[in-house]
Amino acid sequence: MQKMMEKRALELLADGTVSRVLGWSAGEFPYDMTPAVFETAEELQDGFVYNDFCGANLSKYLIKESRKEGKILVFLKPCDTYSFNQLLAEHRIIRDNIYVIGIECYGKADVEKLKAMGLEGITGIYMKDGEYTVETVYGSQTVKAYEAMAERCLACKSKKHVVYDELIGEDGEVVTDCNRFDMVEQLEAMTPEQRFAFWRGELSRCIRCNACRNVCPACSCEQCVFDNPNSGVAQKAAVNSFEENMFHIIRAFHVAGRCTDCGECSRVCPQNIPLHLLNRKFIKDMNAFYGEYQAGEDPDKKPPLGTYTLGDREA
């Protein structure tokens, strides 16, 4: 897969279709796959990596990148294409400056799960026949894919690319029986006191690093309300731990109806707070109130919270 992608990217760079490539390169550790822009064939050959650690959603980087000179090539996994469409609907990215290659995806590995299994010195990974082969400095080891897969991939909502200029690999289908709301249902079944305790427990670990906000493709404001002294909430969130917890609730409200459930917030959280559950609760409720809606599925479709129909519930 990496070879095919690299070959195609080199071709498009060479024939001038694109002037830059947005992909992944290894970060501090070989499993820390980091979004990276490659401007030349050499850079690409040196640094471009694609494997089952490349969970990062590249679409948000296009807000800045698509405004620069020349066209940029971006590789998007199926779930990333939903974010891409949503950004398109919100006029945050310039479609004409982007060349999208959709890449097949069967679920990305969660390195934390692998570490918890006792694997050390991880250097690489590939998937075959439902198993990850993890390469380490001590040799390679295979694990069942579902045991090491990221939670968001186990509950994958779609293997279908909703937007692309060309595809590498197979295009899949929308997963109709994904179980992504299971945990939300468990939370709903709790008493208010239990639920409050659950969220206080989770959110109290927050260190306000803002990683969730910075990675979120729906958090694309010119200036976040939490950075705007005029908003009235910026300093409030620093008053005490309860107000700080409100940061996440407010953020969930702000992305409600626009969140595509890409799961990046939970992936990047250094404290492993299951932030995606807040968003999924909103998605589940909106589905129940206003009919099934998947943000980003169709950029021309009217969002339920941003439109009004005569059939809307009034209470």
Add this chain to the structure above:
Amino acid sequence: MQRIGVFICHCGTNIAGTVDVKAVAEALSHEAGVVFSTDYQYMCSESGQQLMREAIREHRLTGIVVGSCSPRMHEATFRKAAAAEGLNSYMVEIANLREHVSWIHKDMKEATEKAIILGRAAIAKVHLNAPLQAGESPVTKRALVIGGGIAGIQTALDIAEAGFEVDIVEKSPTIGGKMAQLDKTFPTLDCAACILTPKMVDAAQHEKITIYAYSELEAVKGYIGNFKAQIRRKARFVDETKCTGCGICTEKCPMKKAPNEFNMGFDKRGAVYIPFAQAVPKVATIDADYCLMLKNGKCGICSKVCGAGAIDYKQQDEIIEREYGAIVAATGFNPIDAKVYGEYGYGTCPDVVTSLELERLMNAAGPTNGTLLRPSDKEHPHTVVFVQCVGSRCTETDERGKPYCSKICCMYTAKHAMLIREKYPDTDVYVFYIDVRTPGKNFDEFYRRAVEQYGVHYIKGMVGKVTQNGKQLRVQASDLLAGEQLHINADLVVLATAIEPDKTARSIGTMLTASMDTNDFFTEAHPKLRPVESPTAGIFLSGVCQGPKDIPETVSQASACAAKVIGVLAKDKLTCNPCVASSDELLCNGCSSCEKVCPYGAITYTDKEFRGPNRTTLIRRVASVNPAVCQGCGACTVACPSGAMDLKGFTNKQIMAEVDAICK
């Protein structure tokens, strides 16, 4: 720092009876920025206003808080008083101490405490108020009337007579509404058609009135003075401009199986039909559900016989867009479906009919040419039982019926009973009632005539059950005054079914953003003082869509409504609301959320140049609000994810300051 004056109104005892007004004025005098605080018996009175004006002068006030009734009552009064002293009207804030405090609380201590808190919130807001200037907007001098019953017709005629253009949109093929179906009208017993059809003709002939029959309101945008409505002109499959109404198509149509809705389904009509002889416009309509040509392309007889060449099987719905200065809802009513009352046998026993059905059975233009014959065997009924309040005056928990009194049933039942006794003296007539309600000019006299002169048996009590008993109906009932059970063998049972707003009212109300009550009746701006206006500016109410009414009441309300519409259309300019949205371009993302939710089309997007870092220029897509079009609803401010949209006079900061003052 603002110099704020606080004025606490007693409203007689309305507020002072429950709120310690002196304590409120005292407490608020210690708030930051308050330089003057007092209480007064009637702030809205001349002397109350004078007090305020003197205080503005003397204490050089920059902001005013009035603790009084709802701003809907007297905000304008206090704004004017402030403006007279050169203080910007929008520096006045109202703390609603009547509807929000005294009228809903009993305990003085609690009420006083709440009044102080609301006063603090208003003070907190005034601190952030800024002077605002109102602009002006033009008025489109044309009115739209939705519904072509007697209410709509009367309103339209009165507006047109004042010299303004009016369009009537009627969903059925003809105007006339329910009144066209009635036989005689109480209490004078003149024939409904005789008094209605001249009005229908007047409307049709009036040069200022355009009738869009067989049309429905599709969408409405805009605001008072400047509405844009889309009207769907449903395909009649007949060219209205060519059809002469000769009726030959209706005679020759071989498909005579469509139930005739005008006669309440007692007989059949053709697939191509004119609802009744005096229909306006007198134009045929093809019923696509029954027309053989439209269904399977075989027939085409009407097209062949039509001398005018008016039949057009290919006609499509057409959407026209028109502009209006005011809109009148005159959507009328329908009887509820009596089938929900299975115990009365409606729908299972053919000789159990509703009152509206009886109107047709007694009407000379009806299916029996005015001879009262029972539906089952076309025999003359000798015992007729009327059941009152079928679905009216039910308990709130009764899902089948309505909690309100339908108001017209007592009178029309007396009318029916009287007419039957008059025409067929050999007939026994029983009326079962809970109460007989006959307020109205000459109404009680009318009812008493039915009892005293015509010998109608009025029995206080409800009917429990109606069952078929051979050719007759067995009516089980109780006589509450005699305290006994009755069993009556009747030939005909007539149910005075409750009336409810037309089913289309809810969606039209939503389109017009006009509020409705739980029964889907339109709500008035004030139940006593503004009974023909909706709280939504520019929307007016005519007829039963606002509440049950008989014909005289409907007509007087319709004319009152017209007077209010004329009041709007007669103005050349309306003062705009300066509390409009504005976008902070430095924060705007260009995401279009606000543009999508704006009901008035007031928001547009432009690419603008901004200074970027390191002396670069950035082009960003940002929202801008047209203040002449914005109505200040605030939808954009909540839709905006980045807080770039704000509403003047109700800024996020002002509202948060109020909330903080309340929660402090």
